[in-house]
Amino acid sequence: MYDLNKILVGLAIFLLxxxxxxLYGMGSAVPVPKPKLDTPEIQKxxxxxxxxxxxxxxxxxxxxxxxxxxxAVREDxxxxxxxxxxxxxxxxxxxxxxxxxxxxKDFCDSCHTYASVKPYCWDCHIEPKAAKESM
Amino acid sequence: xxxSRREFLKLAGxxxxxxxxxxxxxxxxxxxxxxxxSEVAHGAAHGEAAAGVQAATRWAMVIDVRKCILQEDCQxxxxxxxxxxxxxxxxxxxxxxxxxxxxxxEHLFPDQHSQYVDExxxxxxxxxxxxxxxxxxxxxxxxxxxxxxxxxxxxxxxMHRCIGCRFCMAACPYxxxxxxxxxxxxxxxxxxxxxxxEQPTRTKGxxxxxxxxxxxxxKGLEPACVEACKKRKSDCLIFGNLNDPExxxxxxxxxxxxxxxKPELGTKPSVFFLV
Amino acid sequence: xxxxxxxxxxxxxxxxxxxxxLIGVGFACYIYQLYTGLGITGMSRDISWxxxxxxxxxxxxxAASAVMLVIPKYLHNYKKYTNVVIFGEFLxxxxxxxxxxxxxxxxxxxxxxxxxxxxxxxxxxxxxxxIVLNGYLIINVIVGWNTLLxxxxxxxxxxxxxxxxxxxxxWAVSIxxxxxxxxxxxxxxxxWLTAIMAPRFLASAFASGPSLLILLLLLVKSVxxxxxxxxxxxxxxxxxxxxxIINVFFLCMEFFTAFYSNIPSHMHSLQYLFAGLHGHxxxxxxxxxxxxLAVVGIFIMLVPALRKQTGYxxxxxxxxFLSTWIDKGVGxxxxxxxxxxxxxxxxxxxxxxxxxxxxxxxxxxxLILTILYKIAISVREEQVETDVI
Numbered sequence: 110m111y112d113l114n115k116i117l118v119g120l121a122i123f124l125l126x127x128x129x130x131x132l133y134g135m136g137s138a139v140p141v142p143k144p145k146l147d148t149p150e151i152q153k154x155x156x157x158x159x160x161x162x163x164x165x166x167x168x169x170x171x172x173x174x175x176x177x178x179x180x181a182v183r184e185d186x187x188x189x190x191x192x193x194x195x196x197x198x199x200x201x202x203x204x205x206x207x208x209x210x211x212x213x214k215d216f217c218d219s220c221h222t223y224a225s226v227k228p229y230c231w232d233c234h235i236e237p238k239a240a241k242e243s244m
Numbered sequence: 245x246x247x248s249r250r251e252f253l254k255l256a257g258x259x260x261x262x263x264x265x266x267x268x269x270x271x272x273x274x275x276x277x278x279x280x281x282s283e284v285a286h287g288a289a290h291g292e293a294a295a296g297v298q299a300a301t302r303w304a305m306v307i308d309v310r311k312c313i314l315q316e317d318c319q320x321x322x323x324x325x326x327x328x329x330x331x332x333x334x335x336x337x338x339x340x341x342x343x344x345x346x347x348x349x350e351h352l353f354p355d356q357h358s359q360y361v362d363e364x365x366x367x368x369x370x371x372x373x374x375x376x377x378x379x380x381x382x383x384x385x386x387x388x389x390x391x392x393x394x395x396x397x398x399x400x401x402x403m404h405r406c407i408g409c410r411f412c413m414a415a416c417p418y419x420x421x422x423x424x425x426x427x428x429x430x431x432x433x434x435x436x437x438x439x440x441x442e443q444p445t446r447t448k449g450x451x452x453x454x455x456x457x458x459x460x461x462x463k464g465l466e467p468a469c470v471e472a473c474k475k476r477k478s479d480c481l482i483f484g485n486l487n488d489p490e491x492x493x494x495x496x497x498x499x500x501x502x503x504x505x506k507p508e509l510g511t512k513p514s515v516f517f518l519v
Numbered sequence: 520x521x522x523x524x525x526x527x528x529x530x531x532x533x534x535x536x537x538x539x540x541l542i543g544v545g546f547a548c549y550i551y552q553l554y555t556g557l558g559i560t561g562m563s564r565d566i567s568w569x570x571x572x573x574x575x576x577x578x579x580x581x582a583a584s585a586v587m588l589v590i591p592k593y594l595h596n597y598k599k600y601t602n603v604v605i606f607g608e609f610l611x612x613x614x615x616x617x618x619x620x621x622x623x624x625x626x627x628x629x630x631x632x633x634x635x636x637x638x639x640x641x642x643x644x645x646x647x648x649x650i651v652l653n654g655y656l657i658i659n660v661i662v663g664w665n666t667l668l669x670x671x672x673x674x675x676x677x678x679x680x681x682x683x684x685x686x687x688x689x690w691a692v693s694i695x696x697x698x699x700x701x702x703x704x705x706x707x708x709x710x711w712l713t714a715i716m717a718p719r720f721l722a723s724a725f726a727s728g729p730s731l732l733i734l735l736l737l738l739v740k741s742v743x744x745x746x747x748x749x750x751x752x753x754x755x756x757x758x759x760x761x762x763x764i765i766n767v768f769f770l771c772m773e774f775f776t777a778f779y780s781n782i783p784s785h786m787h788s789l790q791y792l793f794a795g796l797h798g799h800x801x802x803x804x805x806x807x808x809x810x811x812l813a814v815v816g817i818f819i820m821l822v823p824a825l826r827k828q829t830g831y832x833x834x835x836x837x838x839x840f841l842s843t844w845i846d847k848g849v850g851x852x853x854x855x856x857x858x859x860x861x862x863x864x865x866x867x868x869x870x871x872x873x874x875x876x877x878x879x880x881x882x883x884x885x886l887i888l889t890i891l892y893k894i895a896i897s898v899r900e901e902q903v904e905t906d907v908i
Contacts, residue, residue: 182403232447337865355783405631
């Protein structure tokens with residue numbers, strides 16, 4: 110075959126690149142994450158509800174945060190009325206979401222690390238100081 | 245149907261072009277429709293608080309230069325802004341980030357300055373920030389609308405959208421904008437306690453500037469610099485609604501002579517200096 | 520036809536290897552820039568655009584210059600350019616690619632660059648610049664490739680290519696006009712706020728691009744069996760000559776308006792560039808070198824006895840290329856920011872990583888040019904051998 114050696118070497122390199130993610134992650138399978146909701150602030154709540162219901166948050170918090178971002182920054186509407194209970198919330202990642210979910214490592218990061226997602230929110234938005242450890 | 249590879253590639257290419265153009269076309273022709281049509285927005289939109297009376301407001305700042313220059317060595321407005329908004333102290337003047345700072349009449353009004361400026365004013369520094377122009381060149385040139393003019397006159401920054409092209413910095417005639425040449429968090433290493441946890445920082449690669457504190461305005465407060473000056477009882481910074489004839493800013497503009505920076509450029513700044 | 524670029528002698532592969540090395544070094548520097556931020560360059564709060572944007576501005580001109588061959592050949596049937604136009608179009612492809620790369624490396628958050636497409640903003644000239652640059656690239660790829668392919672097969676180019684060719688003519692003018700508009704509409708920068716910005720850009724483009732093209736064609740002649748033709752080269756040289764004269768004339772117009780009116784804001788940038796301002800004079804030697812090279816270049820191109828000699832021609836073209844590069848690539852962008860809106864001077868010098876990244880992008884352009892020219896040369900050599908040309 111024409112140029113057989115070059116082709117075989119090329120194929121080998123290609124296979125290595127292609128399967129690299131599998132090889133790199135071998136043996137490091139982790140259990141499904143269980144985000145913890147036992148922060149002091151949540152425990153103080155009488156009505157333990159988030160801004161919207163859990164299912165919606167789980168599936169759509171990304172789009173929801175984008176919507177909040179555009180509402181607050183671009184449209185200057187900074188109050189949000191929850192469909193769940195009619196409560197009014199300040200539209201703010203740092204001052205609303207993270208006030209209750211102050212355990213970023215056990216909440217946000219647990220699923221994000223598992224899914225290998227690196228949201229860049231935290232490049233700018235300041236992470237809350239978890240109760241037990243200092244940032 | 246017998247389709248050759250060539251036909252297939254032609255079809256794929258045209259479809260890709262349509263797909264790419266669709267989002268852009270939607271946004272151009274029906275601004276906001278895409279976001280509004282998503283399920284998330286639909287559900288959330290029902291529970292929205294009514295917007296404020298923004299359309300009727302036109303925010304402006306009046307700086308009483310004569311009062312301010314009596315307060316030599318005062319940096320309260322600058323410090324208040326910097327600490328509220330987590331603005332880093334860079335050290336290197338080439339890369340410095342400043343939203344409000346103090347500068348002299350010679351630098352801020354170079355076309356007005358002459359050798360016969362009165363001794364009280366010559367060489368004395370007073371605050372300057374983004375002018376929040378009515379006709380802002382920076383907004384005109386921004387390719388992503390990351391900087392945009394709100395109906396209430398504030399020229400706002402959307403740090404999420406900014407691509408860091410710095411066209412706005414070239415366009416601004418007043419040198420009001422700063423770029424994050426490096427990760428600003430690095431300047432807070434070891435000083436994390438100084439960060440205001442209610443406000444974000446920025447990240448490297450985006451432009452920033454004074455925004456007249458919209459998060460404070462939404463709560464009925466005045467911008468941080470104005471509040472700091474009032475706390476000191478210096479009353480050099482007056483902030484208010486130009487559309488309200490009885491506002492402080494209108495009253496003082498009726499009484500005192502004011503100038504604006506480079507008015508001949510047609511930008512219509514909303515920061516007035518009482519000289 | 521790409522396989523033709525994979526056949527070459529030692530010198531060819533040595534050259535490609537050198538380019539790849541330069542690209543590798545620059546790429547590593549770019550990773551460093553991505554990681555640390557644009558602070559690794561010499562840009563500052565006052566000089567917020569530097570070498571990258573300056574190179575982009577200059578190369579848009581080089582890219583537009585293909586039109587100086589397309590118009591005579593396709594609108595006026597100037598037969599001498601028949602075998603040479605392709606080299607102008609391929610130069611345009613390399614130049615526009617470099618432009619796009621220089622823009623990308625200058626962007627602070629490059630991952631967000633698609634925001635320009637997701638949120639189209641027709642009032643921003645940068646939006647139109649993106650459209651016209653990419654459009655010009657596509658047009659030249661389509662036209663260049665298909666006309667060369669037709670040459671290879673010894674058939675006339677297909678009819679559907681013609682509209683693209685005609686489109687490329689106003690489009691070439693538009694890319695440089697739009698780029699000039701980036702600068703000419705900014706109210707705060709008085710060196711740029713002049714109606715003559717776009718005409719100056721075009722004149723300088725039609726001097727710089729074709730002079731580079733002449734140098735490349737002389738190189739093509741020396742490394743291959745294809746001779747572009749003395750008349751073709753002389754015609755291009757005459758284009759360069761008059762374009763450069765007009766370019767220098769336009770610059771003199773700027774001096775007149777600034778210094779006869781005596782308005783400080785009009786004068787200050789030119790003073791900084793050519794004499795120094797408030798004691799800052801870093802760019803003065805550069806600008807006078809550019810002026811000297813312009814005079815040398817124009818003189819050589821004007822005098823037929825000199826212009827017709829290959830040695831002098833090469834010197835003349837190199838002078839004009841360097842002169843316009845300094846004028847546009849160094850003087851215009853940096854000078855426009857000085858003095859700053861507060862009438863103070865912050866000077867600028869590029870850093871090593873910045874220069875390495877710039878050289879890498881020039882090397883990428885040179886690599887694209889090498890590959891495309893190799894293909895074009897091989898087709899032309901075949902035509903020579905079969906007596907088609």
